Amino acid sequence: VSSAILRAAEHFHGHVALLSTAALYHPAFLLRRSKRRAVAACLAAAALVTLTAALGAAIYPAYRSELKPAIFASSPVIGMIFERKEHLGVGAVILAWAGVLLHLRGRDDDGERRGGRSAFVAFIGAAVFATTAATMGVLVAVFKTF
Amino acid sequence: LWAYAGLHLAHERGFDLPLARAIAPIPLFSTFLLGLAAAAVASITVAFGFQTARRFDPTPRLLAFSVGLFAAVMVLCP
Numbered sequence: 001v002s003s004a005i006l007r008a009a010e011h012f013h014g015h016v017a018l019l020s021t022a023a024l025y026h027p028a029f030l031l032r033r034s035k036r037r038a039v040a041a042c043l044a045a046a047a048l049v050t051l052t053a054a055l056g057a058a059i060y061p062a063y064r065s066e067l068k069p070a071i072f073a074s075s076p077v078i079g080m081i082f083e084r085k086e087h088l089g090v091g092a093v094i095l096a097w098a099g100v101l102l103h104l105r106g107r108d109d110d111g112e113r114r115g116g117r118s119a120f121v122a123f124i125g126a127a128v129f130a131t132t133a134a135t136m137g138v139l140v141a142v143f144k145t146f
Numbered sequence: 147l148w149a150y151a152g153l154h155l156a157h158e159r160g161f162d163l164p165l166a167r168a169i170a171p172i173p174l175f176s177t178f179l180l181g182l183a184a185a186a187v188a189s190i191t192v193a194f195g196f197q198t199a200r201r202f203d204p205t206p207r208l209l210a211f212s213v214g215l216f217a218a219v220m221v222l223c224p
Contacts, residue, residue, distance in 0.1 A: 091220070121210050
């Protein structure tokens with residue numbers, strides 16, 4: 001894969017990451033009330049963060065072979081920041097889909113969504129993880145890119 | 147989250163499961179896939195193994211604890 005394609009994919013990954021980070025706060029805000037229905041917002045946020053992760057996974061092998069050794073050689077701190085970022089990104093994806101599944105549970109007799117509070121916690125966690133990962137990603141991208 | 151954190155810690159300590167190495171050469175991918183499989187097994191077990199409707203009651207606190215644990219493992223043991 002040429003470096004131009006990798007650079008374009010990396011930029012697209014970064015922009016979608018920032019967009020999905022913002023999107024994750026939408027269901028987190030809406031689901032603060034357990035009775036609220038926000039299926040479209042939950043699905044859209046989960047889909048966006050999954051697209052971000054898929055793009056990251058696509059360029060990850062090239063990152064490991066081309067960038068990672070150089071980053072660790074020149075700044076181990078930045079390298080360790082990236083290592084943390086990728087795991088927090090995975091956590092954001094896991095929590096976003098957990099939030100979707102919890103939100104899709106049925107309702108109790110009193111109208112409360114079963115798992116509604118859990119969906120709120122899941123999206124808050126996903127949004128915090130995504131924010132942290134995006135911030136770390138910007139730090140690494142400023143330091144070195146394809 | 148627990149499975150992913152456990153597999154990640156095992157990898158960091160040099161105890162990679164043979165299955166993980168067989169699934170994908172990149173640890174990040176194999177850890178994710180194995181964590182996903184563990185989540186599916188756990189979800190099916192909970193869904194079919196417990197009949198009480200109150201099983202979701204402790205979930206928000208358990209989930210919040212799991213998020214904190216996952217974050218701590220990833221930040222302290224990258």
